[in-house]
Amino acid sequence: MDKLMDEYADKLPKKILEDIQDYVQKKGSINQAKLKKILDNTVVEYEDAKVQPGEAVGIISAESIGEPGTQMTLNTFHFAGVAEMNVTLGLPRIIEILDGRKNLKTPAMEIYLKPPYSKGKDIKAFAIALKETKLSHIALEFSISLLDSEIEIKMDKEKMKNLGLTNSQVINRLSKQLKGFNVKDNKDSILLRSRNKEESLNEIYKAKEKIKDIHISGVKDIGQVLPVKRDDEYVIMTSGSNLSEILQLEGVDAYRTTTNNIFEILDVLGIEAARQAIIDEVFKVIEDQGFNVDIRHIMLVADTMCVYGAIKGITRYGVVSEKSSVLARASFETPVKHIINAALIGEVDHLNSVVENVMLNQPVPIGTGVPDLVTRPIKK
Amino acid sequence: MTEAYINSKFIGTVDDANSFVARIKEERRANNMTSNLNVYHNETADEIFIETSKGRARRPLIIVREGQPLLTEKHLKQLEKNEISWSDLIKQGVMEYLDAGEEENALVAFFEKDITPEHTHLEITPLAMFGLTTALVPYGNFNQSTRVNAGSKNQKQALGLYSSNFAVRMDMDVNLMHYPQVPIVNTIMHEISGYSKHPAGQNIIIAVMSYKGYNMEDAIILNKASIDRGFGRSTYYRPSISEELRYSGGLIDQISIPDKDVKGYKSERDYRFLEEDGIIYSEAQVAEGDVIIGKTSPPRFLSSLEEYNLAAGTRRESSVAMKHGEQGIVDFVLLTENEEGNRLVQVRLRDQRIPEIGDKFTSRHGQKGVVGLIVPEADMPFSVSGIVPDLIFSPHGIPSRMTISHLIEILGGKVGALSGRYINGTTFDAEPEEKLREELKGLGFRENGVETFYNGITGEVMEAKIFVGSMYYLKLKHLVANKIHSRARGPIQLLTRQPTEGRAKEGGLRLGEMEKDTFVAHGASLLLKERFDSDRTIVPVCENCGLIAIKDEYKGKSYCPVCGENVEITDVEISYAFKLILDEFKSLGIYQRLQLESKY
Incomplete structure (x- = not known):
């Protein structure tokens, strides 16, 4: 057999x-x-x-994704989740992915764990350790003492205890990241004194605002963490995303951990992974809304976005700007820009795709426009 | 200290706001202040607003004092005897108008029995929450609010007797219903508004059933015999206007039969209805292309050069003619002059409009529909007693829209028609459905209004019992005759050589961007090209420089304006719009070359 x-x-x-x-x-x-x-x-x-030669796969994909898109605008499920942990869904999310936006509205991760963590061992502590803690999260009050040119930070002891932080750890962090200040422990508070005695008040005020964002513990950009039991293992959902650092952590299953930030995937795992991420993300949204689009349409879109080795959005700055035809580019937004640039460098349009041929009223090179009939007259 | 404002302008402060506001209201009710005044005390912001400006929506309410409404039996009796009127009640301080602001300080009881000592006002009737046309919807409280709204909007578009002096008016685009009737199921608002003096619909027999699928998607089916008897008949009036305009240089338009040497002369036949004065006679039957008012204008550009030109002296034709697809009878001719004292001619056209497929009809419950089929009476279904419906309404229009009032009106109309009386269907205050059912039973019919019906074509008894009754139906002003449009060949635009747009210009129907995409998706490349052939042109192209060359048909030779005659010049088929964009590029100083090569 x-x-x-x-x-x-x-x-x-x-x-x-x-x-x-x-x-x-x-x-x-x-x-x-x-x-x-x-x-x-x-x-x-x-x-x-198999797809026939000359089949207009591009426009069929566009129509197939566009049709549920029109219905999604009427649908009000654009967001899901609670106040802190919500994810963009529906049309806004699809637009976000296809436009190739770098800054997502709601970045999020799904962190898979290796045993024994995946079985629930210390899951809460593990999750909390991921969460980024800034100084402002564990401080009660920032105040400036005018007399001594000092910044006094009143610490929230309870929060620090929950996070397992001590004053000396915080001071250690501060002195590493803050240049030009002496850090002193004052039991319930931390005192910062400028080494430069004549520091102006303005500078101190600026420093006060700056230190609020100082990273104390956890992984940068991870805002909220939520351990969830999925089937028979624990998964940590986060809002905020930092793939490269999370993957390096002990106990994280790097094979399955993902983020919804496609550009991070591109940086960490490469273009093929990014392509797959685009497909997965778009398909997930469409499926969530109860629509059914053949995955090959989405694959085609993802392919076009990724062929250049970097992610190009379906916008006039992205894939459209890569079109070879001047007339095709000009027919999609900002025509003057394209025509002037083409005139400057003397571009040639070979009329190889659809739009240009519609403009000239020539048969479009698709479907019945592909084959030609040539006859050779018999010579007498 | 409370700040006080009159018409949003600060005027001062008040020590005791409550007594101040109470005093103002007192004075207004005592008729010492205008009844147009309203006062609003915003307690949270500690401000008093006194408004007398126009444009505020206000509504009348009965004043309640110490738990007693001021409107008493005595007033009602006086009102009945016509001894006092509405405005007297306002003057006496029995009723008053509140605006949105003052309403905030009021506590309004819905019914007299609800009044407590805290109440300040009493609603006159629940019906007062509706506007005039909304109150005309019978049994409106049985419906979803959106349907009552739709019903009220539809009534505004109904054909009726819009004005009793219509015969001497020159209104643009008006319709007149021929045999309007007073509705059997009416509301109190019909009485108040004098609806019987200008009704806008007809009572007809309606059956709720489907008929060969011609009433799906909200369509309705009409009985041909009902139409022949005058159901839904109306007349459409449209005036044609022309005036003798004055131009610089003492030149003037002239209303007369144009001479044959006038520029743009139509044909002798087109002018055949004009009398010596150049105006059509009344009762002339006119159709497409016929001239109604003959007029000529002076030549357009009279430059010094053309003074020596013989042809320059000819006048231009500027008559008013019947448009494409129009017909009618000249109804009325009016000769007058405009504000500048120029001669003004108005000719009113009349056209009888008999219901046809595509005309829009509606009941008063937002159940509008378009005529889908007109059936000969012989083929219409009929009841045991021989009743043949005038109209067949689809049952699928009911469940999703939930217009219960529509069904109750059919029932009410049936009772009213059988017992020879009007049925009161006032919203919130109507004759109850149970009473109607009982009365119908007493009249010898099934209490739920259904009857045994026979198939009009085969004569078989129908298995289902059919819901029939009488109902008030309105013909809406959207008539197909004013909207129907089609084109095969026709006028094109000068600039792009593409078909004109819109019915008035006999335009084409655009195959737009997305429609184009469907052709591409199907791979129907050559069909797409044919669809876009409307502005196809053949241009000679110089193969040397790539610019558009010139073809001199008279001399029978082609040449390039740049390269001269000794170059290869090839004819190319493109859309005129593309030739236009090439010209526009050239005007921008962009040199575009067409590099021709053989396709194969």
Whole structure:
């Protein structure tokens, strides 16, 4: 049987062959002639399902994604979750992904863990340790003493206890990140005194605002953490995302941990991973809303966004600017810019795609416009 | 210290706000101050606003003092005997108008029985929450508010007797219903507004059933015989206006039959209805293209050069003619002059409009629909007693819209028609449905209004019982005759050579951007090209410089304005719009070359 299967290895994809093999094995023994018949029929069906040459796959993808898009505007489920932990959903999210925006409205991560953490060991402590703590989170009050040119930070002892922080740890952090100040422990508060005695009040005030954002513990940019039990393991959901640092942490399952920030995936894991992330994210949103779009349409869009090796949004600055035809670019937003630039460098438009040919009223090179009929007159 | 404002302008402070406001109200009710005045005490902000300006929505309420409404039986009796009127009640301080601000300080009881010592006002009737047309919807309290709204909007578009001096008026685009009737199911507002003097609909027999699918998607089916008897018949009036304008240099338009040498002369036939004065006679039957008012204008540009030109002296034709697809009878001719003293001619056209497929009808419950089929009476379904409905309404219009009032009106109309009386359907104060059902039973019908029906074509008894009754139906002003439009060939725009836009210009129907996409998605490339062939042109292109060349058909040779005659010049088929954009590039100083190569 394997021999027969091998014969079809270049005619059918591996997945289909495996499916057939599984099916046949489940059914018990089967004779060679029957199997051959099944395989032959599968080849016919497979060839039939392939996209025909000249099929307008781009516009069909556009229509297929655009149609549920129009319905999603009417749908009011654009956000989900509670005040701190919400995720952008629906049309705003799709636009965000397809535009290739770098700053997401609601970045989020799903952190998978290795055992024993995934079984729930110290899950709460593990999660809290991820959360970024800034000085302002554990301080009660910032005040400036005019007489001594000092900044006094009253600490919230209870919060510090919850996070397992001590004054000396905080002071350690502060003195590392803050240049030009002497840091002193004052039991309930921390005192900062400028080394430069003649520091102006303005400078001190500026420093006071700056130190509020000083990173004390946890992973940068991780805002909220929420351990969730999924099937029989624990997963940590976060708002805010920092893939590169999270992946380096002990106990994190780097194979499955993801973020919804595609650009982070691009930086950490490369363009192919980013492409897959685009597909997954868009498909997830469309599925969430109860629509059904063939994944190949989304794959095509993701491919176009990623062919250049970097993520290009479907905007006039992204993929549209990469079009080779001047007329096609000019027909999509900011026509004057494109025409003037084309005139300056003497661009040539070879009329190879759809829009230009519609403008000139020529048959578009798609479908029936692809084949040509040429006759050779008989020479007498 | 409370700040006081009159019409939003600060005027001073008041020590005791409550007594001050009470005093103002007292004086207003005693008629010492204008009844247009309203006062609003904002207790949180500690401010008093006195308003007398125009443009505030106000509503009348009965004043309540110490738990007793000031309007008494005595007033009602006097009102009945016409001894006092509404405005007297205001003057006496029995009722007053409140604006949005003063309403904030008032506690209004809905019914007299609800009054407590805290109440300051009493509602006159729950119906007062509606506007005039909304109050005309019978049994409105049985509906969703949106449907009552829709019903009230629809009534504003109904054809009726819009003005009793219509015969001497020159209104633009008006319709007149031929046999309007007073509704059997009415409301108190019909009486108050004098609806019987200008009704806008007709009582007809309606059956709720489907008929061969021609009443799906809100369509309705009409009985041909009902139309022949005059149901939904109306007349459409439209005036044509022309005036003798004066131009610089003492030149003037002239209303007369144009001479044959006038620029733009139509044809002798088109002017055949004009009398010697250049104006059509009344009762003339006119159709598309016929001239109604003959007029000529002086030549447009009279430059010094053209003074020596013989042709320059000819006048231009500027008559008013019947537009494409129009017809009618000349109803009325009016000769007068305008503000500047120029001669002004108005000709009113009349056209009888018999209901046809596509005309819009509605009940008073937001159940509008378009005529889907007109059925000969012989094919209409009929009841045991031989009743044939005038109109068949689709049952699918009911569940999602939940217009219960629509159904109750059918029932009420049936009772009213059978017992020969009007049914009061005033919102919140109507004859109850149970009473109607009982009365219907007493009249020998099924209490739920359904009847056994026969198929009009086969004569078979229908399995389902059909809900029939009488109902007030309105014809809406959206008539197909004014909207129907189609085109195969026709006028094109001068600039782009593409078809004109809009019905008035006999324009084409645009195959737009997204429609184009569907052709592309289907791969129907050549079909798409044909659809866009409306501005197809053939231009000669110089293969040397890539610019558009010149083809001199008279001399039979082509040449390039840049490269001269000894170059290869090839004809190319493109859209005129593209040729235009090339010209626009050239005017911007952008040199675009067309590099031609063989397609194959």
